[in-house]
Amino acid sequence: MNLRELSQILGLSTTTVSRALNGYPEVSELTRARVAKAASDYGYAPNNYARRLATGRTHSIGLVIPLAEHQMINPVFADFLAGAGEVYSAAGYDSVLSIVPEVDEVASYRAMASERKVDGLLVSAPRVNDPRLEILADLGLPFIFHGRTGDADEGYSWIDINNRRAFRRATELLIHMGHRRIVLINGQEALAFAARRRLGYEEALIEAGLPIDPDLMRQDEMTEPFGYEEARKFLEREAPPTAFLTSSILSAYGVLRAVREAGLQLGREVSIITHDDDLSFLPNSGDVPLFTATRSSVRAAGKRAAQMLIDLIKSPGLPPRTELWEVDLTIGRSTGPVPNR
Template sequence: MNLKELAALLDLSTTTVSRALNGYPEVSVATRERVVAAARRHGYAPNQVAKRLATGRTLAIGHVIPLARHQMINPLFAEFISGAGETYSIAGYDMIASVVPEAEETEAYRTMIAQRKVDGILVHTPRLLDTRIDLLRDLGLPFLAHGRDSRPERDYCWIDINNRRAFLRATDLLLDLGHRRIGFLNGMEHLHFAQRRRSGHVAALSARGIEPDPALMAHDEMTESYGYESVFRMLSLPDPPTAFLASSIITAFGALRAVSELGLRLGADISILTHDDDLSHMPNSGAVPLFTATRSSIRAAGRRAAEMLIALIERPETAPRSELWEVDLTVGRSTGPRN
C-alpha cells in the first residue's frame, strides 16, 4: 500500500496523512491516532530510499545503552523501545542501538554523530545533572530526553510524567487511609525521576506534620528481589510500616511476595500502592485491579517520544519541545484503612 491508497482508504488528503504520520502539531490527536492505526493495520511504510535521496538524511535514530547495573535493560526499557519502534517504522526510520561499557558512552555518541549514522538521538533515564545533555547540545544533533535532569527545562527537549505530583497523590491516599508509617521503595536516586518521586512523597508527609523516617526509605534498582528484601527488612523494625509505596510494579510484586510469606493479608494487614507503567506482559487490570496504582503507559511514552524527536529532526522551528504527562490514580485491592 502506498501513501495515496492509504489516504483514499481513510478519506483524507495525502498531505494530512503524511503530516499525521510525521507528528505535525496541526493534525489533531484523534486524526493522528486513526492514521497511525490504519498504517499499522495495513502494513504501510514509506519508501525509505526515495526519502533518503530527497532529504539527505540517514532516516535513523540512535540509542546508546551503557552496560551499567542501573540501566533499564528490563521490561520497562523493552516496553518503551517497542512503542518508539512502532513510530520509527511507520515514519520510515530505522533504530540504531549501541550497547557499550558505561565508560565508553560518551565516545559512542561522538562516533555515532561523526560517522553520520543517525539523524537524532533519544536519551534514556537522565541523571541529576546529565553531562550527556551538554555533550549532545554541543555536538549539534537533534536529541530528546525521556525524562528530565535538574537544569532549566527550557534548555533541551524532553518528555516526562509528573513524578512529583504522582507520588504526592499516592502518599496522600495512604495518609487518608490512616497510614502514618509508610515504607518507600524508590528507584536509584542519582536518577532524576527518583529524586522527583522522593520529593513528592516527603512533601505529602511534611504537609501532615510527619517527619520522614530514613529507616522507611530505600532506593535501588527496581527489581522484584529489591522489593522482597526491603519489605522483609522494614517489617522486622520495632515500629514497622503499615503500608508501602513502590516505584515500580516489578518492585511491588516483590513486596507482595514478602507480605504473603509473612502471612499478612494484602489490603487488610498491609497496604501496597505502586507506580504502574502499564506493562503489556504484566498487566494490572481487571474490574478491580490487584494494585492501587499511579498509572502511565510507557509504551505510549515511547511512541510519543519518537514522534517528537522525528518532528524535531524534520521541522525544528515548529516541533514541540517538551511534554509533561499527568498520571491516573486507580484504586485496586492492595490498599485499605490502617488496622
Template structure:
C-alpha cells in the same frame, strides 16, 4: 505498491504523501496518521535508499544506552523501544541501538555525529547530575530526553511523566486511608525520575505535618528481590510500616511476596501502591486491578518520543519541544484503611 499508487489510493499528491511519511512538520498530524495507516494497510514500504538520497539524511534514530542504566531498566526500556520502533518504521526510519560501557558513552555519541549514523538521538535515563545534553548540544545532534534534566528544562526537548505529582497523590491517598508509617521503595535516587518521586512522597508527608523517617526509605535497582527483601526486613522491624509506595510493578511483586511470607494480607493488613508502566507482559488490569497504582504507559511514551525526535530532526533550530504526562491514579485491591493498633497487635 509504489508511491504513486499509494498517493492515488489516498487522493493526495505524491509530495504530500512523501512529506507525511518523512515527518515533515507542515503536514498535519491527522493527515500523517491517515497516510501512515494506509501505507501499513496496503503494505507500502518506502525505498529507504531513495529517501536518504532525497533528504540527505541517515533515516535512522540512535539510542545509546550505558550498561548501568540498561541493567536497571531492561524490561521497561524494551517496552519503550517497542513503542518508538513502531513509530520509526511507520516513517521509514531505522533504529540504531547501542548498549555500551558507561566510560564509552561519550565516544558512542561522537561516533554517531561524526559518521552521520543517525539524524538524532533519544537520551535515556537522565541522572540527577546530568551532562550528556551539553555534549549533544556541542555535537549539534538533535535529541529528545526521555525524562527531564533538572535545571535544563527550558533549553532541552523532553517527554516525562509528572513523577513528583504522581507520588504525591499516591502518598496522600495512603495518608487519607489513615496510614502514617509509609515506606518508600524507590528506584536509584541518582536517577532524576527517582529523585522526583521521593520529592513527591516527602511533600505529601509535609502537607500532613509528618516528618520523613529515613529508615522507611530505600533506593536501589527496581528488581523483584529488592522489593521482597526490603519489604520483609521492614515488616519484621519493631515499628513496621502499614503501607508501601513502590517504584515499579516488578518490585511491587516482590513486596507482595514479602507480605505473604510475613503472614499478612495485602490490602487488609498492609497496603501497597506501585507505579505501573502498563507493561504488556505484566498486566495490572481488570475492573479491580491487583495493585492500586499510578499508571502511565511506557510504550505510548516511546511512540510519542519517537514522533518528537522526528519533528526535531525536521526543525533542528526550532524551540524546545516539551511534553509532561500525568499518571492516572487507579484504585485496585492492594489498598485499604490502616489497621487499628489493636488489630495490628493481634496480627503481630
C-alpha cells in the same frame, strides 16, 4: 519498481513523490496519502542509500545503551522501545542501537553525530543534573530526553510524567487512610525520576506534620527480589510499617511476596501503592486491580517521544518541545485503613 516508475503511474514528478514519501511538510496531506497508497499497492520500497543522497538524511534514530545502566535489565525499557519502534517503522525510520561500556557512552554519541549515522537521538534515564545534556547540545543533532534533568528549563526537548505529584498524591492517600509508618521502596535516586518521587513522598509527610525518616526509605534497582528483601526486613521489626510505596510494579510484587510470607492480609493489615507503567506483559488490570497505583503507559510515552523527535528532525527550526503528563491514581485491592494493632 523504482521511483520514476511510481511517479509515472501517479502523474507526479519524482521530486513530489520523494517528498511525499519522506514526510516533507510542503506536500499536502491528500497527495501524501495518495502516494503512500500507490507505493503500498505497487510494492514500492525506497532505496535507503538513494534516499539518503536525495534528502541528506539517514532516516535512522540513534539510541546509546551503556552496559552498566539499569535499562538493560529493566523490562519497562523494552515496552518504551516497542512504542517508539512502532512510530519509527510507520514513518520509514530505522533504529540504530549502540550497546557500549558505560565509559564509552559519550564517545558513542559523538561518533553517531560525526559519522552522520543518525538524524536524531533518543536519550533515556536522565540523571539528576545530567552531564550529557551539555554534550548533546553541542553535537548539532536533534535529541529528546525521556525524562527531565535539572530544572527542565534549559532549552532542550523532553517528555516526562509528573513523578513528584504522583508520589505526593499516593502518600497523601495513605496518610488519609491513617497510615503513619510508610516505607518508600524507590529506584536509584541518582536518576531524576526517582529523586522527584522521593521529593513528592517527603512533601506529603511534611504537609501532614509527619517526620521524614530516612530509615523508612530504600533505593536500588527496581526488581522483585529488591522489593521482597527490603519488605521482609521491615516486617520483621518490632514496630513494622503498615504501608509501602514502591516505584515499580516489579518491586511491588516483591513486597507482596514478603507480606504473604509474613501471614499478613493485603489491604487489611498492610497496604501497598505502586507506580504501574501499564506494562503490556504484566498488566495491573481487572474490574478491581490488584494494586492501588499511579498509572501511566510507558509504551504510549515511547510512541509520543518518537513522534516528537521525528517532528524536530523534519522541521529543524522548531523550538524545544516538552510534555509533562499527569498520571492516574487507580484504587485497587492493595490499600485500606490502618489496622488497629
